[in-house]
Structures are given as structure tokens and as C-alpha cells.
Amino acid sequence: MTDDYDSSVRQMLVTQVATTRVPSRRRFLLGSTIAFVLSGAVAGGTVAAIADSNGKPQPYTLSPPTTEFDHRETQFFSETIVTSGVGDESINLGERPEGATEVTFEFQCTSPGTFRWGIDEVLESMSYRCEADQFINGKATGSTRYVFRDVDAGPHTIEVEALGDASWGLTATWAKQLDVRWQTNDRGQTFGIAMPGGATPDLIAATGVNASGDRVDGYLVTADFEKRVDEYNQTETTKELPLVASDGVTELGTYRIGG
Amino acid sequence: MDATTDAADWARAVRGNGESFGLIFDRHRDRVLRHSLRLVPSWHDAEEVVAVTFLEAWRKRDSVRFVDGSVLPWLLVTATNVARNVSRSARRYRALLDKLPEPEERALHPDSDAVAALRDLSLADRQVITLSVLEGYSEAEIAAALGIAKGTVKSRLSRAKSRLASQLSPALLERTSS
Numbered sequence: 001m002t003d004d005y006d007s008s009v010r011q012m013l014v015t016q017v018a019t020t021r022v023p024s025r026r027r028f029l030l031g032s033t034i035a036f037v038l039s040g041a042v043a044g045g046t047v048a049a050i051a052d053s054n055g056k057p058q059p060y061t062l063s064p065p066t067t068e069f070d071h072r073e074t075q076f077f078s079e080t081i082v083t084s085g086v087g088d089e090s091i092n093l094g095e096r097p098e099g100a101t102e103v104t105f106e107f108q109c110t111s112p113g114t115f116r117w118g119i120d121e122v123l124e125s126m127s128y129r130c131e132a133d134q135f136i137n138g139k140a141t142g143s144t145r146y147v148f149r150d151v152d153a154g155p156h157t158i159e160v161e162a163l164g165d166a167s168w169g170l171t172a173t174w175a176k177q178l179d180v181r182w183q184t185n186d187r188g189q190t191f192g193i194a195m196p197g198g199a200t201p202d203l204i205a206a207t208g209v210n211a212s213g214d215r216v217d218g219y220l221v222t223a224d225f226e227k228r229v230d231e232y233n234q235t236e237t238t239k240e241l242p243l244v245a246s247d248g249v250t251e252l253g254t255y256r257i258g259g
Numbered sequence: 260m261d262a263t264t265d266a267a268d269w270a271r272a273v274r275g276n277g278e279s280f281g282l283i284f285d286r287h288r289d290r291v292l293r294h295s296l297r298l299v300p301s302w303h304d305a306e307e308v309v310a311v312t313f314l315e316a317w318r319k320r321d322s323v324r325f326v327d328g329s330v331l332p333w334l335l336v337t338a339t340n341v342a343r344n345v346s347r348s349a350r351r352y353r354a355l356l357d358k359l360p361e362p363e364e365r366a367l368h369p370d371s372d373a374v375a376a377l378r379d380l381s382l383a384d385r386q387v388i389t390l391s392v393l394e395g396y397s398e399a400e401i402a403a404a405l406g407i408a409k410g411t412v413k414s415r416l417s418r419a420k421s422r423l424a425s426q427l428s429p430a431l432l433e434r435t436s437s
Contacts, residue, residue, distance in 0.1 A: 005360055008359045
């Protein structure tokens with residue numbers, strides 16, 4: 001290969017990888033896979049515009065968190081900001097409420113593109129990329145949840161950077177994590193999130209996708225999950241598990257390890 | 260060494276580390292290019308096969324197969340698939356590829372009878388014959404790279420060799436490496 005061409009191909013590949021949304025590794029570490037519970041304040045949803053495959057806008061509802069967030073027992077301290085935009089934008093979060101320590105944040109692309117975000121002027125180093133083939137019937141098949149931790153007292157903003165004027169929607173809520181408590185179902189199985197020390201219930205809470213492609217909260221059989229996580233960590237190839245209700249039996253959807 | 264390094268770099272790449280993917284490219288691009296030069300008629304096409312092969316590796320990262328920890332056999336299979344119809348395979352990446360500088364065109368030696376005969380094989384036959392005869396992989400390694408049974412590899416190899424035999428000297432088919 002000629003040097004110029006060779007180095008250009010290499011740079012193109014490196015950029016492709018670096019700008020592709022990758023699954024968060026924390027999902028696959030049991031000690032922090034947590035999910036469940038909650039109390040919550042939170043206002044109703046709002047509608048963002050989403051373009052279908054012909055570029056025609058379609059209504060799409062981005063819902064605020066109501067019972068849980070990012071698999072963590074969380075207490076909310078504010079109404080949820082639900083907003084949408086095109087291109088770069090700054091969203092005012094207001095003053096940090098008394099007792100809150102973090103901002104929970106769910107991001108949904110509404111057109112293909114590459115996005116970054118951060119608190120105030122500091123963008124996170126990761127980027128989130130939405131490919132055209134992630135849209136089914138005009139609806140993006142994925143969103144991502146993120147938590148800005150240890151946010152100082154005072155007023156703050158979320159900065160969104162959307163390359164190429166791509167469009168997006170988001171929710172953001174002032175919050176704080178709570179202590180972990182497990183419950184027990186009729187079959188005697190404990191269910192909930194992992195303890196901070198790493199102990200896990202029989203059924204561990206997780207968020208997957210139902211048959212319609214919508215996000216759904218449920219539980220995984222922890223022993224099966226641990227086995228699949230080991231396999232994933234060995235092979236880095238996608239694994240799927242059934243997502244069940246807290247009764248440990250009723251199937252709600254599928255949980256995917258690795259994307 | 261490649262196998263261990265491939266697995267480690269691949270794991271880092273799928274977590275978003277672009278440079279790790281670059282290292283995999285550095286490690287295998289020459290073998291993929293050499294492989295591609297046997298399958299397409301021009302240097303330009305071979306260079307494009309290489310670029311598309313690595314782009315495909317990233318797009319299909321969830322289904323990439325490792326053979327003894329090495330991604331090279333999978334890359335060679337993919338290059339074989341891409342080379343079958345370069346322009347169609349490249350269509351998905353045309354916007355990216357058009358941003359690359361024009362590759363230098365180099366003269367190639369005229370195709371040998373063996374290379375010319377390869378292009379007449381079906382894709383399935385070409386996959387096994389290139390990995391076996393040109394790259395020297397075992398039937399078990401080819402089975403792992405293609406995700407098919409070892410017996411299927413054996414029968415495809417037998418069939419492909421039979422088809423080539425009518426055009427080539429038997430000595431050529433006994434080569435195990437290039």
C-alpha cells in the first residue's frame with residue numbers, strides 16, 4: 001500500500017471506531033449492574049420530532065424516568081426536563097436542589113449523527129453515534145442513560161454537541177442514589193439491584209427491549225446473567241438473555257449483553 | 260503473538276479505542292492486501308478491498324470469529340467475499356472511501372493460471388480454497404473461520420479441487436502456503 005493511502009485508511013478506521021457508540025462496560029460488571037426501585041417526582045413527557053426513512057417528521061415520545069434510572073435506586077429532586085433540539089445546544093438545569101448530588105440524563109437521537117455531551121463547559125470524552133440502520137419505522141431503537149455524578153452546588157447547564165446538525169431529545173433530572181433493599185417474590189427469590197459491596201439477589205434488575213422494540217424494565221436470573229457475562233468477556237460477542245418480571249417467570253423481553 | 264495481541268486489541272477496540280483497531284490494521288493489512296491481489300484484477304481494486312474488509316470487520320464486530328485468538332482468517336474470508344464484487348461491497352462506504360486519496364496504481368504481473376481459475380469458482384468454494392491452498396490453514400481452522408462444520412470444509416475443498424484440477428497442474432493444488 002502506498003504510504004499516503006495506507007495512513008488515510010488507518011485514520012479513517014481509527015475515527016470510525018472512536019466515534020461509534022459502544023456499550024457501557026459497567027453494564028457487564030455485576031457489582032454495578034444495579035437497577036430498581038424508586039421514588040420519584042417527575043412531570044409528564046413531551047414530544048420530540050423524529051424523521052422517518054424519507055426524512056418526514058414523526059411524533060416520538062421521550063418519557064421521563066418514573067420508577068428507576070440506570071439500574072440504580074435513585075431519588076429524584078426535581079421535575080424532569082424533557083426537551084429536544086437540532087445541533088449544538090445548552091440546556092439550563094437551574095440551581096442544584098438541596099440533597100441532590102447528581103443529574104440523571106437520558107439521550108435519544110432523532111436522526112442519525114454523532115453526539116457528545118457534558119455538564120457546563122466540559123464535554124465528556126465519549127461520543128454517542130446513531131447509525132441510520134438503528135431507526136425502525138421511523139423510531140430510533142436505542143437511547144442511552146447517563147449519570148453526571150458529584151455535581152457541585154450552584155447553577156448548571158447540560159451542553160449537547162450534535163455534529164452535522166443532527167437532531168435529538170433528552171430528559172434530565174436532579175437526583176441522588178439511595179441505599180439498596182431487596183424484596184422477595186412468591187417463589188422465595190430475592191430481586192433487586194446489587195449491593196454496593198457486590199452481593200447480588202436471585203433476580204437482578206435490568207432494562208431490556210420488548211417484542212415491539214421498546215425499552216422495558218425487568219429482571220435477569222442472576223446465575224444465568226453471570227455465566228453470560230463471563231462468556232461475553234471471553235469472546236466480546238453479543239449474548240442475549242430473557243428479561244422476566246419480578247415473579248421470575250413472566251417473560252417481558254430480551255436483555256442484550258454487548259450492544 | 261498475533262493471536263494474543265489480536266484478542267486484547269479487539270477487546271479494547273469494541274470498547275471504543277480507535278487506536279487498538281489501528282494496531283489490528285497495522286498487523287494484518289499486508290496479508291489482506293496480498294490475499295486481495297490474487298482475487299481482483301488491479302492494484303486499485305485490491306487496496307479498496309482492504310479498506311472495505313476492515314470497515315466490514317468493524318460493522319460486523321459482534322459476529323467476527325477468531326481462530327485460536329487471531330482475527331486474520333476472518334479478515335481473509337471477508338476479503339474474499341468483498342473481492343467477489345468490489346463495487347457492490349464498497350457501496351455502503353462510498354462516502355468514506357471517496358474522501359481517501361487516490362491509491363497509487365501499480366502494474367501487476369499477469370494472472371497465473373491458478374489465479375485466473377480461482378475467479379471462476381463459486382464464492383463458497385473460493386473461500387475454502389484460498390484459505391487452504393493459498394494461506395495454508397487447516398480444515399479445522401477454516402471451519403472455525405467460516406462457522407461451518409469441518410466435514411463441510413472437507414467436501415467443499417474436494418469439490419473445489421476437482422473443479423480446478425481440470426485446468427491446473429496437480430502440483431499447484433498441493434501448495435500449502437504462498
